Amino acid sequence: MNRILIFALGILGVVFVVYYALFARPAADAAQYRIGILVRGAGYEAAVEGFTERMTELGYVEGENIAYDIQFVSDREKLRETADQFVAADVDLIHVYSTPATEAAYEATEGMTDPTPIVFGSMGDPLLLPAIESIDRPGGNVTGVASLSTELTARRLALLKELDPGIARVAMPHTAREAGDLAANQSVEIAREAAEELGIELVLFPVASQADNAAVATRITAEDVDGIVVGGDSLVWNGLASYVEQAITEKLPLAVFSVTQVEQGALIGIGPDYAISGRQSADIANKILRGGYPGDIPIAIPEKIVLVLNADTAQKIGITIPPTLMEQVDLVVDRASP
Amino acid sequence: MQPSVPTFFLRRRTIFVTAFFLAWLVILELVWVLPALERIKSAASELSLQMAENARANVGFALEGAFRSVEDAALDIALEPERADKVLTRLVERNPAFVNGALVDRNGTELARAGAARDGAASREYAKMSTVYLALAGTPNFGEVYATPDGTPNALLTVPVKADGAVERVLVVEVSLESLGAIVQSLTGGRWNIYVTDGRGVVIITSDGFIEPFVGGETVLARPVVQRVLVDGQVADGLAADDAYVDGRGKRVFAVGVPIPLTTWGLFVERDEREAFAERTVVALLAGMIFLLGLLALAVALWSYWRLSVLNERLREILAENEQAAKLLVARDLELNEKNARLQELDEMKSDFVSVAAHQLRTPITGIRWSFYTLLDGSAGILSPDQEKIVRDGMQVTVNAIELINDLLNVARVEEGRFGYQMEKRSLAPLVESAVQQAAARAREKGITLTADIAPEVPEATFDREKMAIVIDNLLENAIKYTPPGGRVTMSLAGEGARVRFSVSDTGIGIPKAELRKVFTKFFRADNAMLFQTTGTGLGLYMVKNIIEKHGGEVMLESEERKGTTVTFTLPAAP
Numbered sequence: 001m002n003r004i005l006i007f008a009l010g011i012l013g014v015v016f017v018v019y020y021a022l023f024a025r026p027a028a029d030a031a032q033y034r035i036g037i038l039v040r041g042a043g044y045e046a047a048v049e050g051f052t053e054r055m056t057e058l059g060y061v062e063g064e065n066i067a068y069d070i071q072f073v074s075d076r077e078k079l080r081e082t083a084d085q086f087v088a089a090d091v092d093l094i095h096v097y098s099t100p101a102t103e104a105a106y107e108a109t110e111g112m113t114d115p116t117p118i119v120f121g122s123m124g125d126p127l128l129l130p131a132i133e134s135i136d137r138p139g140g141n142v143t144g145v146a147s148l149s150t151e152l153t154a155r156r157l158a159l160l161k162e163l164d165p166g167i168a169r170v171a172m173p174h175t176a177r178e179a180g181d182l183a184a185n186q187s188v189e190i191a192r193e194a195a196e197e198l199g200i201e202l203v204l205f206p207v208a209s210q211a212d213n214a215a216v217a218t219r220i221t222a223e224d225v226d227g228i229v230v231g232g233d234s235l236v237w238n239g240l241a242s243y244v245e246q247a248i249t250e251k252l253p254l255a256v257f258s259v260t261q262v263e264q265g266a267l268i269g270i271g272p273d274y275a276i277s278g279r280q281s282a283d284i285a286n287k288i289l290r291g292g293y294p295g296d297i298p299i300a301i302p303e304k305i306v307l308v309l310n311a312d313t314a315q316k317i318g319i320t321i322p323p324t325l326m327e328q329v330d331l332v333v334d335r336a337s338p
Numbered sequence: 339m340q341p342s343v344p345t346f347f348l349r350r351r352t353i354f355v356t357a358f359f360l361a362w363l364v365i366l367e368l369v370w371v372l373p374a375l376e377r378i379k380s381a382a383s384e385l386s387l388q389m390a391e392n393a394r395a396n397v398g399f400a401l402e403g404a405f406r407s408v409e410d411a412a413l414d415i416a417l418e419p420e421r422a423d424k425v426l427t428r429l430v431e432r433n434p435a436f437v438n439g440a441l442v443d444r445n446g447t448e449l450a451r452a453g454a455a456r457d458g459a460a461s462r463e464y465a466k467m468s469t470v471y472l473a474l475a476g477t478p479n480f481g482e483v484y485a486t487p488d489g490t491p492n493a494l495l496t497v498p499v500k501a502d503g504a505v506e507r508v509l510v511v512e513v514s515l516e517s518l519g520a521i522v523q524s525l526t527g528g529r530w531n532i533y534v535t536d537g538r539g540v541v542i543i544t545s546d547g548f549i550e551p552f553v554g555g556e557t558v559l560a561r562p563v564v565q566r567v568l569v570d571g572q573v574a575d576g577l578a579a580d581d582a583y584v585d586g587r588g589k590r591v592f593a594v595g596v597p598i599p600l601t602t603w604g605l606f607v608e609r610d611e612r613e614a615f616a617e618r619t620v621v622a623l624l625a626g627m628i629f630l631l632g633l634l635a636l637a638v639a640l641w642s643y644w645r646l647s648v649l650n651e652r653l654r655e656i657l658a659e660n661e662q663a664a665k666l667l668v669a670r671d672l673e674l675n676e677k678n679a680r681l682q683e684l685d686e687m688k689s690d691f692v693s694v695a696a697h698q699l700r701t702p703i704t705g706i707r708w709s710f711y712t713l714l715d716g717s718a719g720i721l722s723p724d725q726e727k728i729v730r731d732g733m734q735v736t737v738n739a740i741e742l743i744n745d746l747l748n749v750a751r752v753e754e755g756r757f758g759y760q761m762e763k764r765s766l767a768p769l770v771e772s773a774v775q776q777a778a779a780r781a782r783e784k785g786i787t788l789t790a791d792i793a794p795e796v797p798e799a800t801f802d803r804e805k806m807a808i809v810i811d812n813l814l815e816n817a818i819k820y821t822p823p824g825g826r827v828t829m830s831l832a833g834e835g836a837r838v839r840f841s842v843s844d845t846g847i848g849i850p851k852a853e854l855r856k857v858f859t860k861f862f863r864a865d866n867a868m869l870f871q872t873t874g875t876g877l878g879l880y881m882v883k884n885i886i887e888k889h890g891g892e893v894m895l896e897s898e899e900r901k902g903t904t905v906t907f908t909l910p911a912a913p
Contacts, residue, residue, distance in 0.1 A: 127475075134476070135472070135475040135476060135477050136476075136477050146471075146475075148471055151444075151471060151474070152465075154444065154445055155445060155446065155465050158445055158465075194445070197445075270465070270466070283569070286569055287569050287570065287571075290565075290569060290570055291570070292569075292570060292571070298477070299475075301468035301469075301471045301472040301475070302468055302471075303468055303482070304468075305465070305466040305467070305468065305471075306466070307463075307466065328463055328466075330466075
């Protein structure tokens with residue numbers, strides 16, 4: 001009787017195993033994700049916040065199924081080090097802001113058999129990166145949201161021209177060419193072309209390091225310039241406070257890139273709404289975490305580009321905003337941030 | 339003890355058997371039900387996907403047409419920039435869905451324009467449009483969908499104008515999506531609901547024409563089926579468990595979705611889940627019925643099993659009793675065998691005694707008879723009539739005694755198996771005739787009519803003449819002895835098929851019915867025979883039966899008191 005019992009139970013067990021294998025559905029995926037976020041440059045806080053908020057909306061709850069390692073790094077050398085740390089920690093995705101951060105992350109993953117996906121939330125001109133073949137189909141492990149910071153350099157110059165049609169000389173601090181900042185170099189080229197079209201003399205001021213920003217800001221004010229423009233240049237952004245201070249002191253219009261930079265005291269800026277860009281980056285990261293291949297995901301353009309004006313700065317430097325330009329302003333900041 | 343129903347079902351074996359067959363019932367049900375349900379779902383998915391593909395093809399065709407027209411115009415402008423105005427005007431005029439078009443440079447400056455101006459809107463801020471920058475990067479695209487003041491959904495189609503491989507200008511065309519709404523509505527039937535979302539999951543076109551507000555419009559991106567299409571870029575076939583959802587009207591729907599080419603949009607087809615899977619109800623009902631039937635069969639099986647158990651139990655009890663009885667029987671058989679052996683021994687001793695006693699008595703009694711015979715024949719002198727009577731009486735007594743002794747000796751020889759038979763094949767007729775002749779005188783003396791009816795053709799039989807003579811003589815003697823004067827004794831001999839039949843019938847005193855069963859036993863004499871005051875040993879019929887059975891024949895007796903007796907025996911005819 002016991003043998004029959006064991007035999008019959010064995011048959012039942014086999015049947016259940018076969019049934020489970022054939023018909024049972026796998027349990028829902030309860031994966032834990034880790035994302036390394038590498039930020040270089042000021043003004044990306046809203047973007048990072050937008051990114052994590054959108055990820056939460058998409059079902060990635062920090063502490064439950066996702067963990068973030070957010071690193072704000074200004075030193076270019078430290079960018080690569082941090083990226084290497086992310087790779088060593090085997091993160092599922094690296095999210096970066098700024099072209100140098102994207103470059104560092106790409107170099108850290110280069111040579112990997114299965115390279116860690118990289119999603120940039122801000123990159124001046126993605127096509128400058130060798131890893132990216134085209135906007136439609138990047139082809140490698142890098143994709144993200146372009147910032148148009150380089151492209152919009154021309155528009156910033158045009159804004160200065162609109163503010164003051166008689167503007168003749170515009171200063172442009174930029175990362176020294178030898179540093180190899182692709183976006184910064186591209187911004188300079190675009191600025192040159194635009195300046196030529198607009199009939200403006202572009203005066204370039206190379207910046208060697210972050211500490212150099214203060215000195216460069218001082219040198220600018222010693223020159224006879226009518227305005228200051230910045231390009232897609234994260235090193236200069238990191239030292240923006242110096243330029244803001246000098247611009248206000250010398251009553252020079254300063255055209256920048258982001259809302260945050262205008263809030264810091266720059267007169268006017270045109271660039272993506274970083275909170276929206278951060279959300280766009282999250283949508284891209286979601287696709288990748290759901291199994292998508294970065295190389296197949298087209299690079300996104302910021303959904304929202306905003307024209308921001310600091311009314312307080314305008315008053316301080318005594319500039320009147322033309323009505324036609326005022327109509328285009330999306331956001332007016334009333335006071336400079338402390 | 340027979341198991342009661344509750345006890346039976348609490349037995350481990352019963353629980354196991356029940357659980358085992360229940361499990362098989364469930365498994366067998368699942369083996370066909372689950373695939374059947376899957377097939378129903380697959381069929382519904384296929385149907386909905388066909389609908390979605392059809393809708394997508396129609397919508398895609400319209401979009402592609404618009405896209406090609408603008409692309410062609412961009413090519414024309416690239417080749418002949420000075421004719422940009424005319425190209426634009428022609429483009430807008432030839433395409434009813436095109437509201438207006440503009441040629442824009444990298445700085446966002448409008449270089450040429452055609453078509454109706456946007457109602458109440460200032461010129462576009464191309465420098466802030468992502469669609470422009472995307473086109474400047476070389477990617478033609480449909481921009482964000484927005485609602486015009488009259489509620490029509492429009493979108494900007496932006497196409498790069500490539501000259502010498504570089505993109506310095508783009509064509510921005512405002513396209514009315516009203517025609518797409520008409521397409522979707524025309525495809526929608528009563529069962530289906532079709533809607534189109536943009537890349538953010540905001541519904542822009544529905545099958546009933548209702549269009550969500552786009553600014554701050556509610557997104558349906560939370561629906562897994564929408565995510566599969568918009569985020570993963572895949573076709574959602576509705577077969578995933580979370581592809582069904584509750585729609586805005588509170589109805590649970592089954593949905594499939596397909597991405598729309600040239601855009602980041604998705605097209606979704608909804609159908610009432612109950613209607614889509616109506617056949618599942620049939621399958622479920624069928625499965626339920628089969629399960630109930632299975633349960634019924636199981637119940638019947640269990641009841642039969644219980645009955646068998648009860649019978650089994652009873653059988654075991656009976657077998658135990660039988661075993662006990664068998665043991666008892668064996669014991670009694672042994673006892674009986676012992677007693678039988680003992681009786682046989684006693685019987686043999688008795689037969690020996692009778693044989694010896696009879697033998698020892700016959701000689702002196704024979705001597706006494708000869709003495710009486712000598713006295714009767716006058717050798718010892720003349721007897722007076724009284725003396726003669728006494729001597730004759732004495733003689734008769736000795737003759738009777740000798741007869742009894744002879745019979746006893748014959749019986750003893752029969753029982754000891756010393757009654758030798760010399761079988762010969764012959765006819766019984768002469769023997770019967772001889773017996774009739776010998777008995778005739780006795781019959782006449784008693785005033786009895788004796789007749790013999792011998793058939794002309796009597797088959798021969800194989801018999802011992804001496805022994806058969808004893809039989810016939812005994813039967814004839816009994817008939818005459820127990821028939822009163824004036825009666826009749828009839829003998830008959832005939833062939834009867836493969837047998838020879840002999841009978842003696844008389845009209846004598848008969849034998850009482852209650853004693854008929856003992857007529858062939860030793861020393862039997864019927865009560866009325868005793869009253870008839872005739873002599874006899876009671877051994878005659880015992881001898882007759884024994885002798886006839888030794889010849890392979892059988893003997894029968896019929897009798898009725900005061901009417902007569904018929905004794906019949908048959909012998910197998912000789913081959």
